[in-house]
Amino acid sequence: MPAFLLKRILLLIPSLIGVTVMVFVISHVVPADPVGIALGPEATQEQINAMREAWGLNQPLYVQYGIFLRNLVQGNLGYSLVSKRAVTEELGYYFPATFELTTASMILSILLGIFIGIVSAVYRNRLFDHLTRTYCVFGISMPVFWLGLLLLLLFYVKLGWLPGGGRIADGIQVERISGFLILDSLLTGNWEALGSALLHLVLPAFCLSSSFLATISRIARSSVLQVIREDYVRTARAKGVPEFLVMSKHVLRNSILPVITISGILYGQLLGGAVLTETIFSWPGMGRYVVRSILHLDFEPILGFTVLVAILYALANLMVDLLYSVVNPQIRLE
């Protein structure tokens, strides 16, 4: 296991280099000048040149990339041209919001998806299966921004049951320890903040999970259907094993691998931010941050974001591989 982990961590390095080179080159060859945009129309050529020099943008690309790598090794991801703040500080601000939203929606998708998949498979072609099949079409095809607005209209405007945006109610203060509101509320024993943070999470998490829930439930259903027909399941039933144990010990365990795989991929993808959901629900996450940086051609935040997402994606895949060996001990990690 330690050798496996070390190998995976070492493999991350060439992946990071490859990804950052690609993003670096693409962002620098796009025909736009972030300095000109930042300084506005009254900027003189002298000012533009001065700012380029101050930010190292007049250096050859390979020199700029070298400086970026050197700084990266020192944990310095540079500064935003727009906000003048350190990229590490900004990612530290936006990432917890994205992590909370993403994790909540994945938990919802996985738990509900597996449940729906199992029940749909067991009661296939019955009412429940038809309803969930209909939901899956809806969940995958409904644009997330449209669903988000409908959810706001119903639960926020019409029913008044849930808040309309943001991470926490105005006026509730939470001492910022980690930046993860739920964790910080728990650590400080601020139950009002915890309740408010959880309530604010409901609509955006559900909105974001809608298509993933559909995907996971369909995969779970077909996987369960496949396993449920296996001889060992029939044998277990014939031997009088309670149905609950048949499902949990034999069927679930053997059908969950595809769900783990797809969940890992989706989770890694989501950790890069969900700009549409964040926009609708005023969620200050990484999706909005990187879109703003792209529109301003703010190179260093774009690169910093890329590095972070690449690492998170690799970690998500590593987690999937580790879970494989937990769920199915026959799988060896090499």
Added chain:
Amino acid sequence: MKLALPEWFKGVILPLAFGLILFGPGWSAAKTPDNELVVGSPSAIETMDPAQHMSIGSFKGENFVFNNIVGYAKESAKVVPELAESWTMSPDGKVITFKLRRGVKFQDGTPFNAAAVKFNWDRMLKANLSPAGKYKTYADENSVEVVDDYTVRFRQTDPTPVVLDYFAGGAKFYFNSPTYVQQYMKSDDPLALKWMATHACGTGPYELAEWEPDSKYVFKKFAGYWGGTPEVKPAPKFERITYKIVKDPSALRMMLEKGDIDVAEKLPADAIDQLSKTPGVKVKMADIWKMVFLIMNCQKAPFDNVKVRQAVSYAINYDELIKHVEKGRAKRLSGTMMEGFPGYDPNLFKYNLDLDKAKQLMKEAGLENGFKTTLLYSADRYMGFELMSVMIQSYLKKIGIDVSLQKMAWPTQVETMKKGAFEMALQTWTANYPDPVEQTFFFFHPETFGLRWNWSYWKNDRATTLIDGLMKEFDNGKRVAMIKEIQKLGVDNAVYGYFYQVPHAIAMRDNVEDVWFHPGVDWIPSPAYKKK
């Protein structure tokens, strides 16, 4: 398969669900506290530092926290005293001597005085960012001189008759407490740019209390505020102003209707239309100095032919554009001089829809069979361009011009236009002070080609001479005559497609009163209050 619903489901659950949805809590209008104003906007405040602000968006936060050396009276273009009680100008207009107001304190308790003015001037120029760029046209590092504790002399290197407008609206002249800034000046950041980007210590009616980037900014009333004047930033009535970032216009609208916010900015025209009829909400329309127009690259065939540009101008249905894009709420442009500017002439010739004339001009240009071209636009520059571009495409089709639409991110479009690698483009321009020089120099002078945002690339010796003269002319009568002649040249040569001046609409709860909105796109919140 027969779908059989259990009886209990049909009899109980379904009616309950429908009942709850239809007759449930319904519109439970939340209420913001009476002593707090909550503003929702899709635009984040980028920075609080007057030495670094890059766009009009930054002015929002600064307006709450700072005072200017001179200001605009309420919602007008009249320059009045603010931190300067009075001033005198030398006969040649080069030197202005300001007498500063006494008894004004910064939010850290230190006094505002001439040394603070000099400190902030020097810092801004050393930072050499966007604000410095604005001032360097007329001044340099020696321009500000401390005469005594409450007298400051400002010496222009290249005098402009609109220097006071420059202070009041153009570049603004705001002041942070030197004592506050100095404690954050470090060897790796000698001007404290990093700290001051998200912190402030001004003399204004509100202090910055919380900063959550791209999410929420909270300003609390400054107890030691000097009080302002009845015309400029009077004493604040709210204890707090919370500025929330809500990117999606539909979500923003819902929050306003529900009462979770008091004021919503930058809503699209169709939302404004509907909100004006919504109970509990009212809409304030404010004239702002923002124009929407079409750029035609006058150095690129066939737009180098004035007849082609005129043909395009006659092919546009301006009334329809205003009706559909702005829901009828915009005024036709008269050249580039907007209403409220010196030299504005509402009777200046305007192109109106005349397809016969347009076709005739195309024939005279030898292009009666039409041609293909491309129209660049950026929806992140202005939301209305999505619809406008399609409408223009259909208008020009009628005179044989086959337009391909090319949507771009704004930075990419700017770079493309700077290189002159385009034919037509849609653009907006917002002036935050009524300077006829800017409205001519940045539109018609060859010195501003490319880099400095004049993307018409139109060169006319007479217009150039007039603009050069306008920059130095202090006689108002002569200035107006020059402005009018420049505008006539610009219109006769159809340098741009002059569309319209777009108003600004702010929607708010109907208990919010006395919101000032200056045409330079400045929100002045301090006089506002809520009716009980």
